[in-house]
Amino acid sequence: MRARNYFVGAAFALMAGGMAHSAVAQDIKIGEINSYSLLPAFTEPYRKGWQLAVEEVNAAGGINGKKLVVISKDDGGKPADAQTAANELVSSEGVAMLAGTFLSNIGLAVSDFANQKKVFFLAAEPLTDAITWSKGNKYTFRLRPSNYMQAAMLVEAAAKLPAKRWATIAPNYEYGQSAVAVFKKLMSEKRPDIQWVDEQWPPQGKIDAGPVVQAVAAANPEAILNVTFGADLVKLVREGNTRGLFKGREVVSFLTGEPEYLDPLKDETPEGWIVTGYPWYSIKTPEHDAFLKAYQAKYNDYPRLGSIVGYQTIKAAAAILAKAGSTDPEKLIAAAEGISMPSPFGEITFRKIDHQSTLGAYVGKTALKDGKGVMVDSSYKKGADYLPSDAEVAKLRPKD
C-alpha cells in the first residue's frame, strides 16, 4: 500500500498545525469548547459574553498578575468531536481547565473526559441533572441552573394556577424528557389533584406542528407545559396561534423568556405564558447595570442569556483560578467548592455538595410590546432556593 505514505504526511501536517500556537509561559490558559457552528444563535452572544469577561479580567490585572487567555474550539454539536477538542486543549495547549459546552450529551462527554484525565471542567450551559447528580464527578462544576431548578421555579408559579388538566409538549430527547419528568413529579407533589391528559414528543428540530397542536387541542387540557425552543417553538406558536390552541389555556414554558427564543417570535409572541428567561431590559440592579453598560459599549448590541452565561463562565473560572493560586486540578477543586462571587444576577456560590452553582433565573410572563415579545412581572429566583435538600442530593450523586 503506497497509500501509507500519506499517513505520515497527514501526521506532519497536523503536527505543524499543533505547533502554531506556542505557549507563553506566564499566561494562564482556559480551554473553551462550544457548539459554535451548530448553534450560532446561542453561541455567538455567548462568545461575546466571555470575550468581554476576558477583557475585564485582564484589565483588572489578570489572575494574580498573570494574563488570562481563552482558547476556544468548536465541537460541531458532536460529543466525539468535543472530546477531540478537549484532548487537544489539554494535551497540546496545556490549558489549566476546560469550560463551556451547550448540549447535555456533549457536557457529559467532556465531563467524563475530565474525570478520566483529571482535568478541571466548568460546564457552562448543559442543563441535564445528570451532570451534577447521577453522573456527577469531582472534576466537574456547572454554572447554569439545571433542569430541576428551572422546573422547580416554574412549578412554584404553575401550582397556583387553577388548571387541573395538563398536557405536555417536549422535544423527544434527554432534555425534553427530563424536563417533563421533573415538572410532573414536582407538580404532582404539590397538586395531587392534577391529571396529565396528553403528551406530545416531536423530534427535536423536526416538529410537524400542525398535527401536534391539533392532537393537544383534542385532549382539551386546561393548561399546557411546553419545553420546545428555537425553530420548533416558532412553528408551534404559529400553528397554536392560528388554530387557537392557547386561547383560554394557561401555558407554562421552559426558556421561552430568553431573548434568543423570544425575540424571533416578534408580533406572534403569545401573551401570558409563564416562562423562565432573561428580561435584560427590566433588571435594575447595580451589578446588572454595570454588565449591561459594558456589553452595550463593546458590542453595540443587547445581551442575550448566552452573553450572561459566557461572561459568568469566564468570570467564575478566573475567580477559581485566582483563589487556588495554582493550576493544579486538585487545588482548583478545593478552591471552587463553596466559592462565592459576584455575578450580573447577584452573588452566586458553587456548592460543595454537588458542584452546582446557585445562579438563578428570572420567571415572569410573556407580553407583547410594540410588536415585540417581552417578559413582564418578572422576578429573580435564586438558584439556592430551588434545589432539593442536601440529604436528597447526597443520595442522587455517586460518591467521588
Place this chain on the structure above:
Amino acid sequence: MAFYVVQFLTGLASAASLFLVASGLSIIFGVTRIVNFAHGAFYMIGAYIAFTLTERLSGAFGFWGSIVLAALAVAVIGVIVEMVLLRRIYHAPELFQLLATFGLTLMVEDLVVLIWGPDDLVGRRAPGFRGAIDFFGQNIPSYDLFLIVLGPVVLGILWLLFQRTRWGVLVRAATQDRDMVAALGVNQKWLFTSVFAVGVFLAALGGALQIPRDAVHHAMDLRIIVEVFVVVVIGGLGSITGAFVAAVLVSELNAFGILIFPKISIILVFLVMAVVLIVRPWGLFGKPEAAARKTPGLTVNPWRPLTSNERLMALAALAVAASLPLFAGNYLLTVGSEIAIFVIFAVSLHFLMSVGGLASFGHAAYFGLGAYGVAFLAKMAGLPMIVCLLLGPLLGCMGAAVFGFFAVQLSGVYFAMLTLAFAQIVWSIAFQWVSVTGGDNGILGIWPEKWAASPSHFYWLSLGVAALVTIALRMMVFSPFGYALRATRDSLLRSEAVGINAKRIQWTAFVIAGTTAGIGGALFAYLKGSVFPDNLGISLSVDALVMVLLGGVETVSGAVIGAIVYKALNIWLVSQTDLSKLVLGGFIMLIVVVFPKGIVGMLEMLAQRRRKSSPPGSPLLAKPIESAE
C-alpha cells in the same frame, strides 16, 4: 369526527410541503441519476431569499411575487452549479456526484450564517391567509388549505409538462433510457441543465412557502433532506405521482400515529420505507431498473495485487506510521488513533461498495453497534477490555447479518436507502431505549485498561488493527470469494449463469463489512471512553461515504487515503476555524473537479498512463479493457 377530518387535512398540508421538495428531487434523480444531497440546501436558500424579499416588498403582490422570485433566483443558482460543477463529473463513477453536492451543502450551511446572521428568522404571514377557518368547532389555518390545493395543482402542472410537451417527452425518455436518448441525437447537456433547474426551482419554492409557517435558520436543509429522500424512494424513483402518494402516506401516518404513539415521529418515515422496500423493492410506483447495458465504469484498470516493490513501500509506510510515537505528542497520537479507526471504518465500507458494488448509506449502524457492543460488555458484564474488543464487534456482525439479508435483495439506490432505513431504526432504538442505552446521553466511562491507556499504546493498537484489517480485506479481494463478489457486481446475470449464488455472496460480503465496521466502532468506544447514538447516525454514514468516494471507489484500497485525508483535514479545520464547513466543502468540491476518480483513482490513472507510454511490461496491464460490452 370533525377532529379526524381536521387532522387529516393537517396531514395533507404537511404532505404538500413535502411533496414540492420531493418532486424536484425525484425529477433530478430520474434523469441525471444524481443523488442530489444539496437539494435541502436549495430548499434552505429558497427560504432565506424569500425571507429577505418578503421583508422588502410589501403588499399581496410583493409577498407572492417574492416567493416566485426567490424560487427563480435559486433555480438560476442551480443552473450555475449544474453547468460549472456537475457537468464536469457526469462521467465519474456512480455516486461521485453525491460527493460534490455534499461539499456544496457544507458550504451553504456556513454561507447562510455569514450572510443572514445566526438568529432564527421569522417571516411574514401570507396576505389573505393569516387566519383560520372554523370547521365544526375545529380551526383549520387557511394557509393549510392553500397548501392542500397547491400540492395537487403542482402535481397536475408537472403531469401536463411531462405528458404534453416535447421537453416532457424527452425527460421521460431519458428517465427510461438515457443512452438511447443520447443516441437519438438529443442534446443531453441542455436537457440535464433544464431538468436540474426545474428540480431546484421546486425545492426553493417548497422552502419559500415555509416562510409563513416556519422559522428560517441554517439547519433547515438537514431537517428536510433525509425525509424527502425517503419520500422519493417510497414513491419510486423518478415517479412524480409516487412522490405525491408517498408524501401523503407519510404525513397522514404521522398525523394519526402521534395520537397513539406520541414518540413515533422520530422513526416513522424510516419504518414505512423499510416496510415498503421489503414488500415492493422499487417503491410504490417505481419500475425495476433496467439491466445495466454496460459494466459500470469499474474494471477499467484490472485490479491486481501489489507488486513486491509496492509491498515493501507499503510496509515502509506502515513502519513510518508506527514510529509516530517517537516524535509526536499525546494529542497527535490520539488523532492518529482516531484516523486509524476511521481507516478501518472506511475500508469496510469500501469493501462493500467497490468490491461488492453495494453502496450503503447506513454503514454507521454497524460501526455504532460495535461501539455499543463494547459498552454493554464493559459496563454491564464488566468484562476485560480484550474480551470486549473481541466480542463487541459481534453485535455489528449480528446487525449486519439480519439487515443485510433484507438489504441484498435490492440493488442500487434502493439498497442504499434500505440500509439507511435500518441504520435509522437502530439509531432510534439507541436514542429511545433510555434505560438500556442511556438515550442521547449515551454510556460513559468506557476507558481502556492500563496496558492500552497511554496514547502511544492505544495508537499502536489502532494502527495494528487497521493494518491487519486492510490486509485481510485486500487478501479477500484477490481470493475466490473476492472474484465471485466482483462477478456479482459486474454482471448479476452472468455470474448467476456460471453458478454463483449471488445473493448469498453479497450477504456474506455485507456481514464481513459490518463486522469490520464493528471492529472500528469497538476501538472508537475505547478511544472516546463513551458511546452516543451519534455513533450510529446519518452524518457518520455520510462521512464514510465521503471517505470512500474521496479515495476513489474504483480502487482496491483508496479508502485508506480517503479516510486519512478527510479525517485529518476535518479535525484540523474544526480546530483551526469556525468556518470549517465552508473550507471543507470547498476542498471537497475542488477534489471532485480535479480528481474525478478520487485521489487514489487519479494517481493510479496517471501511473497507468506513464506505463502506457513506456514500453509495455505485461501486455495485459498495458491494454485497459475499455468496457466489457
